[in-house]
Amino acid sequence: MPGKLITFAGIDGAGKSSHLAPVEQWLLERGHQVLVTREPGGSELAEQLRSMVLSTDMDGLTEALLVFAARRDHWRTKISPALTGGCVVVSDRFVDCSFAFQGGGRGVDWQVLEQLEAAVLGGVRPDITLWFDLPVAEAVGRRADRPADRFESEAVAFHARARAGYQRRMERDPHRFVRVDASRPREQVLQAVLEGLEARGL
Numbered sequence: 074m075p076g077k078l079i080t081f082a083g084i085d086g087a088g089k090s091s092h093l094a095p096v097e098q099w100l101l102e103r104g105h106q107v108l109v110t111r112e113p114g115g116s117e118l119a120e121q122l123r124s125m126v127l128s129t130d131m132d133g134l135t136e137a138l139l140v141f142a143a144r145r146d147h148w149r150t151k152i153s154p155a156l157t158g159g160c161v162v163v164s165d166r167f168v169d170c171s172f173a174f175q176g177g178g179r180g181v182d183w184q185v186l187e188q189l190e191a192a193v194l195g196g197v198r199p200d201i202t203l204w205f206d207l208p209v210a211e212a213v214g215r216r217a218d219r220p221a222d223r224f225e226s227e228a229v230a231f232h233a234r235a236r237a238g239y240q241r242r243m244e245r246d247p248h249r250f251v252r253v254d255a256s257r258p259r260e261q262v263l264q265a266v267l268e269g270l271e272a273r274g275l
């Protein structure tokens with residue numbers, strides 16, 4: 074596809090979302106057409122599924138099915154057409170988060186997730202995944218003053234398993250990952266992000 078898909082990943086509290094607007098601005102200045110979106114969500118149906126997933130108790134497999142259902146609609150109606158049209162799509166979270174949170178965090182079978190991934194995305198992977206990585210204890214400290222959703226209120230061990238899930242994804246597919254040390258001050262993190270994008274041809 075002519076466009077490029079850039080995804081943001083990380084545990085809750087990594088601070089990734091604050092880099093969306095500066096990255097969008099940077100891409101626009103370089104003459105790209107840009108679509109900024111998020112998961113779970115990004116389409117009308119997917120946003121409805123998002124509010125269920127973030128607020129309603131359910132088991133890990135149900136959660137996985139819902140986030141992949143949301144992803145399917147988001148992919149089909151928004152991301153895939155934008156990539157076909159030559160856009161750079163920047164998604165705040167994407168498929169790796171399902172492996173981290175539902176796979177690592179909740180213990181859903183990795184192979185089941187891989188089957189869902191293949192069915193939903195047909196083998197397409199992000200071109201670049203920015204993994205905002207930091208120790209779990211620091212992430213917990215950063216989000217102490219905000220109201221917590223179902224994931225944010227999980228124990229430290231859950232987030233440690235989620236972090237290990239990202240690591241496992243990166244080991245399988247190292248060329249597309251840019252692991253950014255997100256424990257540094259915000260400007261340094263942004264600089265590392267932009268350098269990573271530039272090094273990969275953006």
Ligand code: TYD
Nearest residue numbers: 085112113140166167170171174175224225
């Ligand atoms: P998040 O993106 O952190 O939004 P906000 O910044 O508004 O809190 O919240 C989305 C949550 O959904 C996050 O805790 C991770 C979780 N999630 C999954 O469990 N599986 C997924 O596949 C995705 C994309 C997100």
